[in-house]
Amino acid sequence: MIVDCAIYRDGRRTEGPADFSDALDEARAEGHSFLWIGLHEPTEKEFELVTSEFGLHPLAVEDALKAHQRPKLEVYEDSLFVVLKPVTYDDDADTVTTSELMLFLGDSFVVTVRHGEGSPLAEVRHRLEQEPEVLRHGPAAVLYAVSDAIVDQYIDVATELQADLEELETEVFAPVGKDSKNTASRIYAFKRQVMEFRRASGPLTEPMARLTGAGVPFVPEPSRPFFRDVSDHLTRANEYVDGLDRLLTDILSAHLAQVGVQQNDDMRKISAWAAMAAVPTMIAGIYGMNFHDMPELRQPWGYPAAVVLMAGLVFWLHRYFKRRGWL
Missing domain, CATH: 3.30.460.20 (CorA soluble domain-like)
Known part of the structure; x- marks a missing residue:
């Protein structure tokens, strides 16, 4: 118009x-x-x-x-x-x-x-x-x-x-x-x-x-x-x-x-936690195979020793990944 x-x-x-x-x-x-x-x-x-x-x-x-x-x-x-x-x-x-x-x-x-x-x-x-x-x-x-x-x-x-x-x-x-x-x-x-x-x-x-x-x-x-x-x-x-x-x-x-950097950082954290979870899993898996002739199987200190070993390795891995900046 x-x-x-x-x-x-x-x-x-x-x-x-x-x-x-x-x-x-x-x-x-x-x-x-x-x-x-x-x-x-x-x-x-x-x-x-x-x-x-x-x-x-x-x-x-x-x-x-x-x-x-x-x-x-x-x-x-x-x-x-x-x-x-x-x-x-x-x-x-x-x-x-x-x-x-x-x-x-x-x-x-x-x-x-x-x-x-x-x-x-x-x-x-x-x-x-x-x-x-x-x-x-x-x-x-x-x-x-x-x-x-x-x-x-x-x-x-x-x-x-x-x-x-x-x-x-x-x-x-x-x-x-x-x-x-x-x-x-x-x-x-x-x-x-x-x-x-x-x-x-x-x-x-x-x-x-x-x-x-x-x-x-x-x-x-x-x-x-x-x-x-x-x-x-x-x-x-x-x-x-x-x-x-x-x-x-x-x-x-x-x-x-x-x-991308953030995703890489997340993957490192996931990998670190997975590594810490793998150590006790491995030790528990070994002692769960039920063989009669395994060392320490019938010792009274075997169970606490395995638990202490798992905790110690996990603690060491946590400190190591922490120093590397993965956690």
Whole structure:
């Protein structure tokens, strides 16, 4: 559905005609104005009117309707099509959620199509309307402001992930307990969230690099330094994500090594107790063979001597394993 529609004249918002065609003709005739239409999860029928009035390319329209696109920049004859993926992080559930935001830029118009609930588009529009000097740059100003807000969102989410990762790191290097299996599951789950984040931020590098150079229509030369600033922030966000991914791999390896060491220590303890149990079992087995001609069998001190021998050997083995660190 159409969320918002307005003409921006010299950086100031004015309500445009209800008919898209009249509004677009009016904006183009004035020269310093442009039309901004915002849609949220439009159906094919709802989008047909916008497509016909603005001459949008059918391939871009298909991508905008179906969503599930990777971040990209595509240049068509009469418009520029950009796909961005905002991200949000639920600290309670430890989940990264991505949504999608598509922008069509053309001669005196911007059409934004939003899928999901994580887009900062409403905040961006409100902030831009407080900065008419930015809106005077036309549709490219909208693309810059939206891109900048989404990339700043990446940095905020990366910072939250870093804080949670430090907590997870503290938990991993704590003494291994009954919840060690749950810790491994948390590491894997965290790694999946970082991977989801990378799918949103990583592919955006190439489109931002193109916007900083020449040859992209509907992006005037004075706008390129602003996109270079967004590209720098995106590089910083991607470095955050790469660092998180490497650290998670190291934490997982350290956790598995810690579990292996603990298991080896448990096996040594089990082996030590088994060795101590084997000695009295062996002696009792020998004296339980019921031969008549066995030494000490008919001596009154035979039984206590066997018990003392078993206790002494077990005590010696216990001291020996204790000194070796097995117990």
